Amino acid sequence: xxxxxxxxxxxxxxxxxxxxxxxxxxxxxxxxxxxxxxxxxxxxxxxxxxxxxxxxxxxxxxxxxxxxxxxxxxxxxxxxxxxxxxxxxxxxxxxxxxxxxxxxxxxxxxxxxxxxxxxxxxxxxxxxxxxxxxxxxxxxxxxxxxxxxxxxxxxxxxxxxxxxxxxxxxxxxxxxxxxxxxxxxxxxxxxxxxxxxxxxxxxxxxxxxxxxxxxxxxxxxxxxxxxxxxxxxxxxxxxxxxxxxxxxxxxxxxxxxxxxxxxxxxxxxxxxxxxxxxxxxxxxxxxxxxxxxxxxxxxxxxxxxxxxxxxxxxxxxxxxxxxxxxxxxxxxxxxxxxxxxxxxxxxxxxxxxxxxxxxxxxxxxxxxxxxxxxxxxxxxxxxxxxxxxxxxxxxxxxxxxxxxxxxxxxxxxxxxxxxxxxxxxxxxxxxxxxxxxxxxxxxxxxxxxxxxxxxxxxxxxxxxxxxxxxxxxxxxxx
Numbered sequence: 001x002x003x004x005x006x007x008x009x010x011x012x013x014x015x016x017x018x019x020x021x022x023x024x025x026x027x028x029x030x031x032x033x034x035x036x037x038x039x040x041x042x043x044x045x046x047x048x049x050x051x052x053x054x055x056x057x058x059x060x061x062x063x064x065x066x067x068x069x070x071x072x073x074x075x076x077x078x079x080x081x082x083x084x085x086x087x088x089x090x091x092x093x094x095x096x097x098x099x100x101x102x103x104x105x106x107x108x109x110x111x112x113x114x115x116x117x118x119x120x121x122x123x124x125x126x127x128x129x130x131x132x133x134x135x136x137x138x139x140x141x142x143x144x145x146x147x148x149x150x151x152x153x154x155x156x157x158x159x160x161x162x163x164x165x166x167x168x169x170x171x172x173x174x175x176x177x178x179x180x181x182x183x184x185x186x187x188x189x190x191x192x193x194x195x196x197x198x199x200x201x202x203x204x205x206x207x208x209x210x211x212x213x214x215x216x217x218x219x220x221x222x223x224x225x226x227x228x229x230x231x232x233x234x235x236x237x238x239x240x241x242x243x244x245x246x247x248x249x250x251x252x253x254x255x256x257x258x259x260x261x262x263x264x265x266x267x268x269x270x271x272x273x274x275x276x277x278x279x280x281x282x283x284x285x286x287x288x289x290x291x292x293x294x295x296x297x298x299x300x301x302x303x304x305x306x307x308x309x310x311x312x313x314x315x316x317x318x319x320x321x322x323x324x325x326x327x328x329x330x331x332x333x334x335x336x337x338x339x340x341x342x343x344x345x346x347x348x349x350x351x352x353x354x355x356x357x358x359x360x361x362x363x364x365x366x367x368x369x370x371x372x373x374x375x376x377x378x379x380x381x382x383x384x385x386x387x388x389x390x391x392x393x394x395x396x397x398x399x400x401x402x403x404x405x406x407x408x409x410x411x412x413x414x415x416x417x418x419x420x421x422x423x424x425x426x427x428x429x430x431x432x433x434x435x436x437x438x439x440x441x442x443x444x445x446x447x448x449x450x451x452x453x454x455x456x457x458x459x460x461x462x463x464x465x466x467x468x469x470x471x472x473x474x475x476x477x478x
Contacts, residue, residue, distance in 0.1 A: 025189050027064055031120070036093030039112075040064045044189055046116070048173050050181045051390075058170075060182055061120035062113045065092035069106035075219060076192050077108035077460070078183060080115070082201030082225075084176070084232060084344035085337040087119035088112045095198075099445040103461050108196060115206075116182055117167075117174040117340045119333065124170055126162040126339040133334045137341070138240075139378025140292045141282065142366070145359040148379055152355045156384040162342055163386035172390045174343035176231060180210040180394075184217060194219040196460065200442055201415055204406075205231035208396050208423065211430070215400030220463060222456050223406045224443050228419035229396040229426035233349035236419065238361065240299065240376040241369030243413035247302045248274070248371065250411060250439040254308045261312040262319070274298070274371065277318060286318050294318065295372045302413045303441040342381050349393055351382035358383065398428025405459045406431055407452050411439035424469070432465045437474040449475055 030041035043059040067073040081091045092110035100110075114121040139155075142148045162171065183206075187195045196219040199207040204223035209231075211218050227236050252267035264270040282291035289297075297314065301307040313325045331337055352358060358379040365373030404427055408420040417435065424433040434456075436449035443449065444456040451472030459465050 024191060025062070025064075030063060030089070034063075034090055036063075036090045038065050038096075039090065039093055040066065041089070043120075044113075044182070044186055046182045046185050048122075048170060050178055058116060058122035059120075060113055060116060060122075060186070061089050062111065062186060063089045063092060065096060065105070065110040065112075067106050067109055072103075072106040073109065074107050075109075075194065075196055076111050076187070076190055077104070077196045077198055078111045078113075078186070079197070080113075080199040080203030080206050082199075082203050083118070083337070083341060084115070084202050085118055085340035086202070087114045087333065087337075089114050089119060095445065101445070101457050101461075104457060107461050109190075111186070111190070111195075113182075113186065115179045115340075117170065117343055118336065122167075122170065123333075123336045124167040124174055124339050124343050125165045125335060126158060126342055127165050128158070128161070128335045128338060132158065133330070133338060136296060137338070138292065138296050138372070138375045139380060141278075141295060141372070141375045142362045142378055143282075143374065145363075148359045148362055149355055152358070152379050152383070155379050155381050158342070159346075159381040159384035159386060162339065162381065165339075171343060172347065172387050174340065175347045175390070176206055176209050176344060177213065177348075177391060177394050179206055180213050183210055184214050187217060193217075196220040196222075198222045198224070198444075198460075200224045202227065202232055204415070204423070208404075208427075209394045211400060211404060212394055212396050218401075218403055220460055221404045222444065222460060223404060223423075223431075224408075224456075225412055225415045225441055226406055226408055226420035226423050227415055228422040230393070231348055232345045233393075234351050234361075234382075236415075237380075238365055238373070238377045239416050239419055240414070241365050241371070241373030242418060243416040244299050244302070244371050245369050246416055247411045247413040247439050248298075250305070251298075251302055251308055251311065254305075255312050255315075258312065261316050263312060263315055273315070273319070277315065278371075281318070286321050287324055289318055289324070292375060295375060299372055299413055302439070304446075305440055346382035346385040347387075347389060349382075350389070351380075351385070353383055355379065355383075396423065396426045398426070398430055400430055402430050402432075402465075404431035405456060405465050406433045407443040407456055408433065408435050409438050409440055409443055409447065410435055412441050413439075414441040433469045434466060434472060435470070436472045451475070 027040035041063045045057045047053045048056045091112040117124040139151050197207050204226040252270040255263045255270045263273050278291045281294045301311040317324045361377040365377035436452040
């Protein structure tokens with residue numbers, strides 16, 4: 001999923017005996033703390049700098065959930081859970097546990113991996129303190145230009161920390177394009193002429209880049225919860241504001257239908273309560289929650305309908321200044337997750353370099369997307385990134401086979417529908433877009449819309465896509 005946490009080396013994944021270069025992969029046991037059933041693991045050696053293949057090499061931790069039906073197996077399905085910064089070694093088992101259909105599991109060896117810079121694949125750092133980690137991805141909500149200028153000093157500090165860290169030598173090489181090159185090395189090492197792919201959130205950008213760089217080496221490509229063609233750039237960052245506005249009515253309707261929370265008896269009253277609480281918390285935090293954290297946790301917990309009751313309970317506790325309900329624990333690898341995100345998004349795209357431009361963006365988005373726009377349009381470390389990009393951004397286009405299926409919720413806070421439509425236009429005849437009339441982040445196999453899920457399953461198992469873009473209606477109970 002997209003790394004939108006709003007609250008606060010060298011690979012050492014498996015024994016050297018399991019390391020592989022371009023030759024066949026030798027699968028073996030996974031690290032002891034990887035408890036996913038059925039997974040086998042290995043490590044793939046790749047160049048840190050693909051332009052200098054004879055130079056320093058790093059290890060990419062890889063995994064396999066093998067097909068149990070060899071007669072039905074047709075190839076490999078490489079997966080990515082999103083991020084950037086998300087580890088994917090256990091993702092094949094996560095997908096199987098979430099209901100990836102048996103016919104898909106039989107058709108493929110499902111492959112997971114930690115992308116370069118992440119988890120067990122030469123993890124990078126920015127030496128972020130615990131306080132810096134707790135700040136998450138979003139800048140503080142900016143009410144004035146001075147707020148943006150103040151945040152610029154912090155953003156510059158983080159950029160300097162990344163540049164001075166012990167992994168700074170890898171900094172120019174942690175990019176989506178290089179991860180796509182790693183994927184193609186993995187394809188070759190697995191002995192496959194082509195690979196199929198299932199990527200979620202930021203994983204759609206990785207899949208789109210792979211399909212662009214290696215158009216004839218992709219088989220069936222499924223992109224779920226799609227970023228726009230620019231990937232995780234300044235436009236995507238600002239689109240979080242649009243995403244919350246698209247998704248919030250679902251929560252407002254839920255809270256209004258459950259008056260016991262005391263948040264309002266109509267969606268309009270619940271919406272007014274949001275702005276009341278945000279303003280109050282901007283002025284005086286409650287139990288450690290300020291206005292920025294309140295907006296951020298609201299955004300984060302609209303990723304799934306199942307999180308709405310907990311969000312309503314949190315609002316009620318804040319409103320009444322009572323004990324807060326338990327929060328899910330922060331990821332154990334939060335520093336690496338955030339650092340890898342900085343490396344990728346700052347290297348991938350050209351970000352505005354002047355404080356004044358962010359001040360203008362904040363002024364626009366504070367009015368356009370008042371719930372969180374003055375936060376998500378704010379300045380971050382990419383404005384002060386220390387190195388020149390090694391190569392220009394990959395431009396997604398329509399050259400290549402028609403082998404891409406995009407699936408997308410209509411009301412996705414993390415990757416709004418508007419970005420999916422832009423990526424669809426960029427792909428042209430290469431892609432078909434299936435939308436589902438539901439909210440949340442993630443369609444296949446996580447959502448309940450059988451129309452969209454069946455389309456993805458049919459494509460992966462038979463190669464058949466809808467003849468044209470398709471809109472799947474809402475389904476009762478989905």
